[in-house]
Each structure stands twice: as structure tokens, then as C-alpha cells.
Amino acid sequence: MKPRKSEEQLPGRAVALLLVLCVSGMRAETTRYSVPEEAERGSFVANIAKDLGLTGEELLARRARVVPEGEKQYLQLNQHTGDLVVREQMDREELCGQSEPCLVRFEVLLESPLQSFRAEVRLIDINDHAPVFLNKEIILKMPESAMPGTRFLLESAHDPDVGNNSLQHYSISSNEYFHVYTQRRNDGGRYAELVLDRALDREQQAEVAFSITAVDGGNPPRSGTASIRVVVLDINDNSPVFTQTLYKVSVTENSSEDTIVVVVSASDLDEGTNGEIVYSIFQNSEENLQTFKINPETGQIRLKKPLDYEEKKTYEIDVQATDGGGLSTHSNVEVQVKDVNDNAPEVIITSLTSTLSEAAPPDTVVALFNVRDRDSGDNGRTTCELTGEQSFRITLLAADAYALVTSETLDREQVEEYNLTVRARDEGSPALSTSKMLLVRLLDVNDNAPTFTQAIYTMVMSENEPAGRSLGRLSATDPDAGENARVRYSLVPPPTGTLAAASFVSVDAESGTVRTLRPLDYEKVPAFEVTVTAADGGSPPLSAQAVLRILVRDENDNAPVLLHPGPESSAAGELVPRWAPSGYLVAKVVAVDADTGQNAWLSYELAKATEPGLFRVGLHSGEVRTARAVTERDAARQRLIVLVRDRGRPPRSATATLAVALVDDFSDAFHQLGHDPAGGQQPQGAEEEMLTTYLIASLCCVSSLFLLSILVLTANTLCRARVRAELPPPSPSCYADGDGASVGVGSTGTLSPAYRYEMCLTSGSGRSEFQFLRPILPSLHSNAEAGLDKDQEPLRHSQPACDREAQAGSTVTPPF
Numbered sequence: 001m002k003p004r005k006s007e008e009q010l011p012g013r014a015v016a017l018l019l020v021l022c023v024s025g026m027r028a029e030t031t032r033y034s035v036p037e038e039a040e041r042g043s044f045v046a047n048i049a050k051d052l053g054l055t056g057e058e059l060l061a062r063r064a065r066v067v068p069e070g071e072k073q074y075l076q077l078n079q080h081t082g083d084l085v086v087r088e089q090m091d092r093e094e095l096c097g098q099s100e101p102c103l104v105r106f107e108v109l110l111e112s113p114l115q116s117f118r119a120e121v122r123l124i125d126i127n128d129h130a131p132v133f134l135n136k137e138i139i140l141k142m143p144e145s146a147m148p149g150t151r152f153l154l155e156s157a158h159d160p161d162v163g164n165n166s167l168q169h170y171s172i173s174s175n176e177y178f179h180v181y182t183q184r185r186n187d188g189g190r191y192a193e194l195v196l197d198r199a200l201d202r203e204q205q206a207e208v209a210f211s212i213t214a215v216d217g218g219n220p221p222r223s224g225t226a227s228i229r230v231v232v233l234d235i236n237d238n239s240p241v242f243t244q245t246l247y248k249v250s251v252t253e254n255s256s257e258d259t260i261v262v263v264v265s266a267s268d269l270d271e272g273t274n275g276e277i278v279y280s281i282f283q284n285s286e287e288n289l290q291t292f293k294i295n296p297e298t299g300q301i302r303l304k305k306p307l308d309y310e311e312k313k314t315y316e317i318d319v320q321a322t323d324g325g326g327l328s329t330h331s332n333v334e335v336q337v338k339d340v341n342d343n344a345p346e347v348i349i350t351s352l353t354s355t356l357s358e359a360a361p362p363d364t365v366v367a368l369f370n371v372r373d374r375d376s377g378d379n380g381r382t383t384c385e386l387t388g389e390q391s392f393r394i395t396l397l398a399a400d401a402y403a404l405v406t407s408e409t410l411d412r413e414q415v416e417e418y419n420l421t422v423r424a425r426d427e428g429s430p431a432l433s434t435s436k437m438l439l440v441r442l443l444d445v446n447d448n449a450p451t452f453t454q455a456i457y458t459m460v461m462s463e464n465e466p467a468g469r470s471l472g473r474l475s476a477t478d479p480d481a482g483e484n485a486r487v488r489y490s491l492v493p494p495p496t497g498t499l500a501a502a503s504f505v506s507v508d509a510e511s512g513t514v515r516t517l518r519p520l521d522y523e524k525v526p527a528f529e530v531t532v533t534a535a536d537g538g539s540p541p542l543s544a545q546a547v548l549r550i551l552v553r554d555e556n557d558n559a560p561v562l563l564h565p566g567p568e569s570s571a572a573g574e575l576v577p578r579w580a581p582s583g584y585l586v587a588k589v590v591a592v593d594a595d596t597g598q599n600a601w602l603s604y605e606l607a608k609a610t611e612p613g614l615f616r617v618g619l620h621s622g623e624v625r626t627a628r629a630v631t632e633r634d635a636a637r638q639r640l641i642v643l644v645r646d647r648g649r650p651p652r653s654a655t656a657t658l659a660v661a662l663v664d665d666f667s668d669a670f671h672q673l674g675h676d677p678a679g680g681q682q683p684q685g686a687e688e689e690m691l692t693t694y695l696i697a698s699l700c701c702v703s704s705l706f707l708l709s710i711l712v713l714t715a716n717t718l719c720r721a722r723v724r725a726e727l728p729p730p731s732p733s734c735y736a737d738g739d740g741a742s743v744g745v746g747s748t749g750t751l752s753p754a755y756r757y758e759m760c761l762t763s764g765s766g767r768s769e770f771q772f773l774r775p776i777l778p779s780l781h782s783n784a785e786a787g788l789d790k791d792q793e794p795l796r797h798s799q800p801a802c803d804r805e806a807q808a809g810s811t812v813t814p815p816f
Helices: 048-052 056-061 092-096 286-291 666-673 677-681 684-726
Strands: 031-036 044-047 065-068 075-077 083-086 103-110 115-124 137-143 151-153 167-172 178-184 190-196 207-216 223-233 246-252 260-263 277-281 292-294 300-303 314-323 328-338 346-352 355-357 365-372 382-387 392-396 401-406 417-426 433-443 456-462 470-473 488-491 505-507 513-516 527-535 543-553 561-564 572-577 585-588 590-592 603-609 615-617 623-626 637-645 653-663 757-761 770-775
Touching: 031 044, 044 048, 048 056, 048 083, 065 075, 075 103, 092 115, 103 346, 167 178, 167 190, 178 207, 246 260, 260 328, 277 292, 286 292, 286 314, 292 314, 346 417, 346 433, 365 433, 382 392, 392 417, 456 470, 488 505, 505 543, 561 653, 572 585, 585 653, 603 615, 615 637
Parallel strands: 031 115, 137 223, 246 328, 355 433, 456 543, 572 653
Antiparallel strands: 044 083, 065 103, 075 083, 103 115, 151 190, 167 207, 178 190, 207 223, 260 300, 277 314, 292 300, 314 328, 346 365, 365 401, 382 417, 392 401, 417 433, 470 513, 488 527, 505 513, 527 543, 561 590, 585 623, 603 637, 615 623, 637 653, 757 770
């Protein structure tokens, strides 16, 4: 079927029957189509795609669909072709009754962007019903005195069709007394009046029978027939007369059952039985009989059921008054139904987007809906509002069409879903309203990066911690949802050329647990930092970074290391004069520990000594001093074992061995240090013989060396003289004059503080002597320390000179 043209013609060529809506949801005027009622399923109505100027592919891509105004879906849209077809047969009389035109309204919705347009299909009536008389036999009582031309009202036939297909005229079968006249009511309905052609005579013919036929205007026409039997009554001079030929009344639609509509009244001049009047409603409409009732004696017309203005606005009732003699008359009652505000507005959702992206811009269409009120006038005028929510607003599209749109940007992290209440209110008195709840859930967009709970995480691990040990857990949160909130952790690779700290620890990608990858040595890596990234699962992913600082806790895994005496020497030799007082500095044990803190706090103690009471060791300084003055009874050779211990758990230690010689003067140092202290028990005579032997051997060696030195010096002088004669004179040189040389013996390695001595060598003597004078120290008792290597000669040992005044003149002659 082709769509009906609109009353107003668009200028130029009509490309489409309406304007396609824009994204904001604007609608064009209603498009009208028509289709015969009871059309078969699949019958073509119109081509929507052609009217919209779209192709079938575009309709399919935009998911075009038909949304009916009511609950039942009578039409169907083929998305491939754009054809609108009948989905289910439609009976015009069932849908609209006697109302004309009969319209089936719907909307066509398009997505991407969301658009809609309104349309309606008019159901064209077909002649599918024949007129029907409520009674197959109609009995009329007429007095024989009725004059020709008298009209008698007949029962009407009922035809549910409309227009030309409805009842058009009546006819009666051939007879010599009556003919029928078809009358038209104000509402368009037709009724029959029987007209008397000639006078009746009861004595000649007591009854007259014939048939009446009601014919509609269809093609072909349909008809209904009933029989009429006229009973001729004996003479009754006066017929009843109504006080009004037309009664006009109005009744509000909310009137209850048995409400009095009107009281009709008729009078009869006859007396007795012929003057008694009975009232009745003439059966010209089944609907009237179901709605009204009349008291046959009083003429009160009452309601049998409540009226509904929205169903029918006017009723015409034919009332008949009959006297006891059988004479009757009729009057017409016109009942106007007054509208009251008894219908609340209806909110009809035609399209709803129940899930909305939080990134949707303002003015995004969320829902399209209509508001309908069946009342009329002010009772049917409506307004619509949105209660309680400021993120959305309602936009008026047409007289009764609205769009729910966003009014601002949305944030799912603040509000996950909205319960929107759309309230429609009419302007009646009192006003009626209705509310519709809409639930809109927001879809998450990856608009939030993960956030660490701390900018810097500090964790502690013990050195030598085995691989796989958990150190702690990183935590980052993402307010997004789903995959957008799933946080995965990873280490940022360090720049090239830097410490590969990422190889020391690992981070579990899912839980953020930090674990060790290998043991670490605090002495090599006391601490390190790595950068950790937390990335979500969005597309594209967002990330954040934090610093992971790992502190390696020192363990006592290093024993003290001796710096003095050196670890390569089995025992360090020290010289102590016999006159040394209490507190005399013998030596200083120096040790270090590669650990830190308590593990590196060292303490010194005397573990073993030849004479434990003679020496003591400083607990923290490691200085070995005499605990009392040295006496002649003390053994000349002492052996001390000093224990160096740290404070770790468990503690680690090392030992230093010192060999101490008690000497009267430093000339016998070699003799004392050359023997084990155990030999100190030999007789004094044997020692003197041994010393004499050493002195003789030394003198021979010195003499030999002296002669050899003279020969080398003479040869060197001759060579220099020859070379000097061949070369130009040398440049003058500066030489420092002095009879003696000051020699500073500074500490090397870890010995501190240093000792410095003055040494004077005499000139012009056959044998060189060197004289120990005094150390250049600020105090009498210094912290000087000396070490004797096992491969060094005894005379190279530094002589502590605490009592320098007593020994200032003593000399030591080296054994050359």
C-alpha cells in the first residue's frame, strides 16, 4: 500500500516523507500510511528505507526497529529491504470500535546515532460485518384508530462497520398498510420509522405481518432481516405525550452505578387502564441497554455501570411511553459525558539505553519516551520533569514526545549507576501524576591510571638471603572496573651501564609480591633502588611508577682481619726495656671488620700470655701495655696472644700473636729475639759465650765488607774522574749541611698514630753508631706502635722511647 500524502505539500521534489532526526533526538512530523484491516501476515505496508532515504545496508547497520505505541506488535520491519509489513492481522472493529479513523501508531528507531520518527497506519474498514437486528421478531401494537401518516419507531439494526460499509437504509417487504422511512441521527447512525399508509381495521385484519431488511453500503452490500408483526388494537382515543421531545443531560464520567441520569415524564388524557403509562428504553442499541436502565413506572433513567469519557462521549437513548390501551409515543434522551481527571498520565518508553559509557558527551540521548493522558482539556495537558538527578535533563521534542539526555560529563568512579525518576503530571484539578523508574548503568572507560599507596617503598633483606624469599608486597589501586582496574606490576629496566639492580629482586605481576632472586653481600651492595611500574589492563593501558628501595641488612659473615701484626707473620717481635713502668706501650693490635654496626664493633682481650699479670690490652683500642712495672724476675721473652672479637650474633674472632723481649738495652735485642722464650732458662755463661761468638763473626764480616767497600769506592772515583774530564762542568748543586740526619719513621698501613724518631750518625769513626735519642711526641706516653716482621733484622725495629732521658746516650752497634 502507498502512504497517504500529507496535507501540506513540501516545496520541490519530496525526497523523504519526513526529516531524519539528528543526534539530539529531534523528530519530524508524523508520517501516515494505510492498510486494509485483516490484511494477511506479510502484507506490504510501506518502504521505510525509501522514505528515510537510506539503504537496506544502512538500516541493518543502524539496527532499525519498530516500536509500537501499545503492548502488541502488529507491524514488522525487514531490515534488509526496509519494507514495513503486517506481522499480525488487525481487526478494525476490535481495535477501534466505531471510532474513525482507526490508527495504529508506532515509531521507527535508528541507532548510531540514535534517531526516531513517528508514523501511523490507518486501518481501512472492509465490509466484513452484515447489519444485525437484536430481535429476529419485532411486535408492534397499533390502535385501529391510527391515522394514515402516523409514524412508528422501529428497532434499529447494528452494523460494527463504519463509513459506507455501515448500515445505510432499511426496506420492508411488500404490504398494503405500511412503508418504511430511514432517518439519520446526530451521531451518523440510521434508524427506521414505520409509516402507516392506510387506516387499520381490527375487525377485517387483526394482525399485519411483513419483514424488514437493513442494508449496508459495502461492495457487495450485506444485509440483515427481521420479521415485523403488527397487532391491531381496539380503539384508544389518546396516546401518551412526553413533556419534552428531546431531553439533554450531562453526566460526569466518575458517576457511580445507579446514579439518576434524568427523569422522563409523559401524560395520557385517557382514564383507567388506557391512561396508565409504562416507560421503556427502546432497543435501538445494545450498548444503551448495557449502560442505562429505566424505571417503568417513574421514568427515572439510571446508570447500570460507570461511564467513561475516553470510551464514549455521547449517548442517544430512545425512550418509549406506552399506555394501557397499547398506544405509545417516544422521546429522545441525549446524554453528554463530562470529562473528569480520572486518568493519570502514562509514560511510554520507546527507546532506552540502559548502559551508557562514562565518556559520553553532554546531550547524549539516553531514552526516548512519550507521555499520554486519555483525559481532555486541561485534564489531558501534561508536563514532564526529572526528579533528584542533576546529571540528566529532559528535552521536549514534540507535543507529547520527550528525550532524556545527559546534562554534564559523567564519572563512573563517582556514581556507578543512576536510578532516574521521570514524573509526568497533568493540569487537572486535582492534578494526577505518574512516575517511571529508569536504571542507567555506566560502562567503565580507562580514564584512571593506577595509584601506588606509597611513592617510595622501603624493604629490608638480610645479606645472604636465599633466593625466592618474600620481602613484602607492593600495592596499587585503580578506581576503574573490570580489565581497566586489573593492575599488573613490573620492574623498569635500568639504564645501560648502571647496576643491574633488577637482577636482584623480582615482582610478581599479579600480586605485587617482591622476592629475592639471589643472595646479596652487604659489603658489596648495601642498598639499591629499582623503579616499579603498575599498569592497568585498559586499551591503551595507563600506568604509574614508584621507587622500591631495598636495604640489605648486615649479617655477621666476616671475621675481624688483622692489619697489625700482619697475618703473614707468625709472631710480631716487640722490645720492652727492663725499666718500663706500668702503662708502658708495648704494641698496638690493629684489626678491621668488613661488616657494619654491631657486627663491626671490635673488642680486644688478652687470651693467653707467658705472664698474664704483666700485660693488659685496651678493650677498644687494642693497645698492649704493661699492667705493672717490669722487674728482673720477669722472663726475658714473653709470648702474647690477643683475641679480637666482634659483637655479632654469633660473634666472630681472630687472634694476634706478639713476641715481646725484655731487654736491659737495645744492643742485646738481636740476641733476645733470636731465641724462643722457652730457652730463657739456659745458664748465663752459655749465653755470654754465644754472644762472644756472634761478635767475632760479625767483626770479621765487617772487616771484609770494609775492604771491599774501599776497592769499590776507589774504582768508582777513577771512573768518575775520567768521565768528568770528557764532559763539561756540571751545574752547581745544593747540599744540605749537617752532622746528623733526622729520620722520620711514619706509620704505614693502618698503624696510627705514627712515631717519629731522631737518629744521629757520627762521622769520622771507624764504626758507625746510631744513637736513639727521643721521639718527637707531644706527650710522655704516646700511642706509637711498631711491628717486627719475621724476615726483618732485629735492629730495624723501632725503639719506643718513653724514658728517653735514661737511654739518651746508649748506642747500638749494628753487627756488620
